[in-house]
Structures are given as structure tokens and as C-alpha cells.
Amino acid sequence: MSDNGIITILIADDTDSDRMILESIVRKSGHKVVTVRDGLEAVEAFAELRPDLVLMDALMPRLDGLEAARRIKALAGNELVPIIFLTSLSDTESLVQCLEAGGDDFISKPYNRVILQAKIKSFIRMREMQRVVQEQRDQIARHNQQLIQEQTIAKQVFDNIAHLGAMDAPNVRYFLSPLAVFNGDVIVAAVRPSGSLMVLLGDFTGHGLPAAIGAMPLASIFYGMVHKGFSLEDILREINQKLKQILPIGVFCCATIVDMNFAKGRVQVWNGGLPDAYIFRAVSGKVDSVRSTHLPLGVLDDMNFKADCQQIEMVAGDRLYLWSDGIIESRNEVGDMFGEERLMSVFRRSVREGRQAHVFDAILRSVENYAGGERSDDLSLIELTMLAPGAALDCPREFQASTNSRQRYGGLLEWSMKLELEPSTLRLFDPLPLLLNILVEVPGLKSHSGSLYTILAELYSNALEHGLLDLPSSWKTTPEGFERYYRERSQRLEALQTGYIHFELVHRLVEQGGRLTIRVKDSGNGFEHQRNIQAADAVRDEGKPDLYSGRGIPLLQTLCHSLRFLAEGNQVEAVVQWGEDD
Amino acid sequence: MNQSVDIETLSMLKDVMEEDFHSLIETFLNDARERIPLLKSQLATADAEAVRQTAHSLKGSSSNLGAVPMSELCFQIESRAGQQRLDGLEPLLQQLQAEFSRVETILQDL
Numbered sequence: 184m185s186d187n188g189i190i191t192i193l194i195a196d197d198t199d200s201d202r203m204i205l206e207s208i209v210r211k212s213g214h215k216v217v218t219v220r221d222g223l224e225a226v227e228a229f230a231e232l233r234p235d236l237v238l239m240d241a242l243m244p245r246l247d248g249l250e251a252a253r254r255i256k257a258l259a260g261n262e263l264v265p266i267i268f269l270t271s272l273s274d275t276e277s278l279v280q281c282l283e284a285g286g287d288d289f290i291s292k293p294y295n296r297v298i299l300q301a302k303i304k305s306f307i308r309m310r311e312m313q314r315v316v317q318e319q320r321d322q323i324a325r326h327n328q329q330l331i332q333e334q335t336i337a338k339q340v341f342d343n344i345a346h347l348g349a350m351d352a353p354n355v356r357y358f359l360s361p362l363a364v365f366n367g368d369v370i371v372a373a374v375r376p377s378g379s380l381m382v383l384l385g386d387f388t389g390h391g392l393p394a395a396i397g398a399m400p401l402a403s404i405f406y407g408m409v410h411k412g413f414s415l416e417d418i419l420r421e422i423n424q425k426l427k428q429i430l431p432i433g434v435f436c437c438a439t440i441v442d443m444n445f446a447k448g449r450v451q452v453w454n455g456g457l458p459d460a461y462i463f464r465a466v467s468g469k470v471d472s473v474r475s476t477h478l479p480l481g482v483l484d485d486m487n488f489k490a491d492c493q494q495i496e497m498v499a500g501d502r503l504y505l506w507s508d509g510i511i512e513s514r515n516e517v518g519d520m521f522g523e524e525r526l527m528s529v530f531r532r533s534v535r536e537g538r539q540a541h542v543f544d545a546i547l548r549s550v551e552n553y554a555g556g557e558r559s560d561d562l563s564l565i566e567l568t569m570l571a572p573g574a575a576l577d578c579p580r581e582f583q584a585s586t587n588s589r590q591r592y593g594g595l596l597e598w599s600m601k602l603e604l605e606p607s608t609l610r611l612f613d614p615l616p617l618l619l620n621i622l623v624e625v626p627g628l629k630s631h632s633g634s635l636y637t638i639l640a641e642l643y644s645n646a647l648e649h650g651l652l653d654l655p656s657s658w659k660t661t662p663e664g665f666e667r668y669y670r671e672r673s674q675r676l677e678a679l680q681t682g683y684i685h686f687e688l689v690h691r692l693v694e695q696g697g698r699l700t701i702r703v704k705d706s707g708n709g710f711e712h713q714r715n716i717q718a719a720d721a722v723r724d725e726g727k728p729d730l731y732s733g734r735g736i737p738l739l740q741t742l743c744h745s746l747r748f749l750a751e752g753n754q755v756e757a758v759v760q761w762g763e764d765d
Numbered sequence: 766m767n768q769s770v771d772i773e774t775l776s777m778l779k780d781v782m783e784e785d786f787h788s789l790i791e792t793f794l795n796d797a798r799e800r801i802p803l804l805k806s807q808l809a810t811a812d813a814e815a816v817r818q819t820a821h822s823l824k825g826s827s828s829n830l831g832a833v834p835m836s837e838l839c840f841q842i843e844s845r846a847g848q849q850r851l852d853g854l855e856p857l858l859q860q861l862q863a864e865f866s867r868v869e870t871i872l873q874d875l
Contacts, residue, residue: 197822198826199792199796200792200793200796200829200830201825201826203782203792204778204781204789204829207785211781240825242818242821292824292825293830293831294829296777296781
């Protein structure tokens with residue numbers, strides 16, 4: 184159809200006088216006319232000229248109007264080409280046949296000019312409407328396809344980031360809908376160089392792509408920083424700041440982050456806006472809850488953000504449960520919520536039935552039954568089991584050094600560096616990630632990042648806490664003293680005005696490997712290291728692990744090739760030898 | 766002019782056809798002059814379907830020209846042929862011939 188409403192009309196009639204009358208009427212309305220004398224000619228003319236409307240006699244020689252209508256409709260396909268039968272057929276059955284063959288309307292003889300012109304107009308409107316509807320349908324289909332394509336790509340990108348982690352560790356179980364990222368739910372888990380397991384469950388506000396968008400920087404910051412040994416507080420701050428910066432007002436992320444330390448049998452939990460996390464005690468069957476005490480991530484600016492965590496003891500076999508509000512807010516058919524009381528009763532029942540190990544499945548089943556057999560898309564659930572001290576989780580693949588990387592990337596070979604930290608830095612800055620970052624640039628040391636981190640951490644905390652801050656390790660022998668120790672630590676650190684900690688790192692290549700010398704010197708008074716080492720040896724000989732004091736010296740001795748205290752004990756030299764085989 | 770041709774229909778046609786009006790009359794008359802003898806021969810060979818189709822065409826075209834009684838006769842012939850009742854169609858055909866003569870006279874005088 185042309186823009187001015189003029190269409191091409193095909194007229195098929197074998198009676199010359201009737202055809203002449205019709206042609207005149209149509210021409211007077213301003214439309215273009217094509218005339219033919221029978222059904223075969225009509226089909227041919229349609230195929231060739233694609234008219235917009237067909238006026239056709241039902242009874243014609245060679246090919247009657249019914250069959251011609253069927254063929255024309257088949258040729259037209261999706262396009263709407265109205266066929267109006269010209270007929271003086273008066274019996275109902277014949278009229279029905281016309282409709283079944285694809286006819287859209289009738290005009291009876293004698294022709295009435297006014298009615299005929301009105302019908303043509305109405306069919307033009309109908310055609311136009313059909314065209315618009317089809318255009319919009321195609322547009323919606325295209326948009327929908329594009330949306331699905333974009334979501335697939337977004338999910339792939341997210342999975343590539345999220346699957347770097349330790350989600351498959353043997354003590355982690357989780358349930359997450361395949362499209363959870365588009366409900367705003369995200370789970371990331373990774374093992375720190377120190378060997379502890381860090382897990383974050385997040386629930387972004389909103390749905391669809393807006394909810395998914397924040398998951399990308401969150402996961403990428405999380406994995407990047409956990410692997411480099413940053414502390415939970417630093418990671419939280421970084422994620423919070425990034426989300427605050429990029430998310431629009433009103434979009435934020437309720438989250439619980441957990442650092443599970445197997446060596447110390449302790450978890451650090453920070454909960455900002457998610458439902459209470461539960462700790463299920465293996466022995467007593469008791470459930471402790473960890474309340475949200477913070478605002479969600481991405482709400483406060485860095486200055487007002489609080490990253491303080493709750494420290495909770497857990498023994499091997501205790502389980503920690505995190506969930507998004509989808510669990511508690513699941514509704515039954517009358518709209519009531521599942522609620523915390525029902526959740527708690529799942530735990531009590533598991534104790535009664537001696538099926539504590541199956542709580543994870545029991546929760547999912549119970550919520551599913553409650554919601555009438557449907558598993559909602561926004562249920563996210565994690566179970567973390569505390570392992571015995573010494574348990575080692577597999578490090579994610581990209582952190583294991585490949586022997587080829589040495590040749591391929593070069594990196595730091597023989598080098599040394601000195602770094603002196605002064606009070607203003609010591610008060611706020613954790614130098615361990617920085618140092619570890621440099622060390623893992625040595626091909627071959629990457630796979631030792633765990634023990635290197637531990638060595639650096641022990642040497643640094645000895646220098647800072649015992650050297651500069653003069654805190655006696657004896658305090659740490661009782662839980663009360665332990666608390667006092669850390670209270671004093673932060674007070675003295677805050678008040679620190681003078682002093683320094685000096686790092687010296689020297690790396691030399693030796694046959695089939697290398698030797699790293701770490702010297703740490705502090706401005707403190709030193710300590711009676713000989714006695715201390717003897718004491719540590721004594722403790723070790725008795726077979727009791729020295730949990731609170733001893734300055735980690737036995738641990739250092741097992742990790743280092745040699746360990747020497749110099750001067751007054753305010754200098755220490757640790758040597759780590761590594762070979763290509765290990 | 767009498768009731769054999771409807772005047773209003775004719776004046777509408779004049780309006781629509783303008784200078785082609787006379788050509789239309791000619792076309793109709795020539796068509797009918799061919800089809801009425803055709804009807805007779807189709808009846809003679811007892812081809813009911815052919816009779817039905819010819820009568821159908823003539824019914825339509827005569828109604829368009831306002832020849833109402835003629836169209837009515839064609840309708841009767843068409844329906845009988847449609848029911849395979851060819852016996853007794855002779856008189857109807859003669860009536861049609863006579864009616865057409867009247868229509869012819871009227872239209873030729875325009």
C-alpha cells in the first residue's frame with residue numbers, strides 16, 4: 184500500500200458487464216485496478232502484481248473462485264490479503280464454502296456503490312492494523328531474543344568470574360538457582376593464602392540485569408583480594424566503596440561474609456542486612472544465630488562504613504548456614520511466610536531424628552513443601568562445615584604455579600628490597616598483601632604463597648605487637664587475657680608515635696630453585712629469644728600445640744629452612760629454600 | 766420505460782460509468798444474446814451444471830443492470846438446474862427470452 188491510502192485491487196469476474204461496473208466504481212475511489220476473467224488468471228495476476236485486495240466472483244470458468252482463493256491465501260502467507268467474494272449465491276452452504284476457502288466478506292449483486300466503497304475502506308484499515316501488529320510482534324520477538332542473548336552472555340561472563348573460587352570445596356554445600364544472578368543473588372568462595380576459607384553470600388536489590396550488574400565487580404574484587412591475602416575488613420571496605428560508587432541510589436547488596444579459619448577453629452562473620460546466619464553445634468544440637476548488625480554493602484561511604492566482625496568459636500563438625508530472604512519469605516498458597524520459627528523447627532527435628540548431617544536437604548525440602556511443591560527462583564542457601572585444624576583445601580587452579588610459567592613470563596629472579604614502615608603507616612596499612620604481591624612475581628614462589636604469607640604474618644605481628652607495642656604474649660594464655668591483648672593492641676597502635684619496622688628481602692637463584700632471605704628488624708627492645716625458643720621446643724616435645732603464645736616460633740621453624748634471632752631479639756632472619764620439584 | 770428495468774439502478778449506473786455507460790449496455794446485451802441460446806443448447810443436451818452456471822452469470826449481470834424480472838427468471842432456472850430438475854424448464858426459458866426482448870427494447874432506446 185502506498186502512503187496516500189491508494190491500493191491495488193484485483194477484480195476477477197467472467198461476466199464482462201459486471202466487471203465493467205465494478206472497475207468503474209473502484210477507479211472512482213481512486214484505487215488502481217487489475218481485471219481478469221477467471222480463477223487461473225486471478226492466481227497468476229496475484230503472484231505477479233501482489234495486489235492489496237481481491238474482489239472475486241465465486242463461480243468462474245477454468246478455476247472457480249473458491250480454489251483461486253485458497254491458492255491466493257497460500258501465496259500471501261503471513262500477509263493479510265482480504266478476499267471479497269462477488270456473488271449472488273443465496274444459499275447458506277455456498278456462503279460457508281466461500282468463507283472456508285479464505286474469503287473475508289461478500290458483496291452481492293446488484294452492486295451498491297456506497298456499500299462497496301465503505302467495505303474497501305474498512306479492509307484498508309484492517310490491513311494497516313494487521314501490518315502494525317505484525318511489525319510490533321516482530322519487534323517484540325527481536326527484543327526478547329536480544330534480551331535472552333544478552334543475559335546468556337552476562338551469565339557466561341559472571342560464571343567465568345565466579346567459578347574461579349572454592350565453591351566445590353568438600354566442606355561447602357550451596358543451593359543457587361541457575362539464573363540466580365538475575366534475581367540478584369550471588370555466592371563467591373575462595374581460599375586465602377593462610378588457608379582459611381572466605382565465603383560471601385550477597386542479595387542485590389531488584390531483578391534482572393540491574394540486579395546482576397553489581398555481582399561482577401563484587402566477585403572480581405572478592406577473588407582478586409582474597410587470593411592476595413587481604414583481610415576480611417579490607418575486602419569488605421573495597422567492595423562497599425566500589426558498589427557505593429557504581430550502583431544508583433536505592434540499589435545495594437545485603438550480604439554476609441565469612442572467614443572460616445580451620446587452624447584457629449574460629450569464624451569471623453559480618454552480616455549486613457541478610458537474615459540471621461545460624462551456627463548449628465554438632466555436639467549439643469544448639470543453634471546460635473548471627474544477627475545483621477550493619478547496613479548492606481553499597482549504602483554508606485567509606486568513612487561511615489563499619490567493617491567490624493563477630494568472632495565465633497566453632498569446633499570441627501559445627502555447621503554455619505547462610506541464606507537469602509527467599510527461604511524465610513517463601514509463601515504458601517494462602518500467602519503466609521515460611522518464617523524463622525519453621526526454619527528453627529527443621530533444626531530441632533533433625534536433632535530429634537539424629538539426622539543433623541541432612542539439615543541442608545531438609546531445609547530445601549521443607550521450604551519446597553511449604554510453597555506447594557514449587558522451588559522458587561530466589562532461594563539461596565549455603566552450608567559451611569568447620570574442619571579440623573590442619574585441613575587444607577585445594578587452592579584454585581590459577582594459583583598453582585605451572586613449571587612453564589618460569590620460562591614464559593620471566594618475572595623476578597635475583598633481587599633484593601628494603602622497606603621501612605613508620606607509625607602513620609603502621610596504624611592503618613597492612614603491608615602483607617603488598618609484600619606477598621612482590622614475592623609471587625618470582626616464578627616458583629607462587630605455589631608457596633600460603634606458607635610465605637604465614638611466615639610474613641608471624642614475623643610482622645611479632646615485630647609489631649611484641650617489638651613496637653610491647654605486648655606480652657603471656658596474656659594470650661587465657662581467654663580473658665586474649666581479649667585484653669587485642670584491646671590493648673588497638674589502643675597502643677592508635678597511640679604509637681615513634682618506631683619503625685624494617686623489612687629486607689633478598690632472593691638468590693640456587694641449583695634447581697631459589698633461596699629467599701627475609702630479615703625483619705623493629706625498633707623495640709627485643710626479647711629473650713633463646714629462652715623462648717627452648718620453651719617452644721619444650722611445648723612441642725610434650726606434644727601440645729601452643730595455641731596462645733610462643734610467638735608462632737615452632738610454626739616458623741617448620742616452615743623455614745632456618746630461623747635466627749639476632750641482636751637483642753629485635754632482629755630476625757628467616758630463610759626459605761625452594762626447589763622446582765615442590 | 767416500465768417495470769422490466771429499474772430506473773434508479775440505471776441512473777446510478779449512468780453516474781458511475783459516465784461516458785462508458787453505452788458501452789456497458791452494449792456489452793450486457795451482447796452477453797445476454799449469446800447466453801440465452803447457449804442455455805437452450807445446454808438444456809437440449811441435459812447438462813444441468815452448465816445450465817446452472819450460465820443462468821447464474823445471467824442472473825448477476827441482469828440484476829446489476831436493474832432488470833429485476835429477468836434476474837428473477839434466471840434465479841428460478843439456476844435453482845432448478847442446481848437440483849437436477851431439468852424437466853419443465855422449457856416454458857421458463859421461453860419466458861426469459863420474452864422478458865429479455867422487453868429489456869433489450871428499453872435499453873436500446875436509452
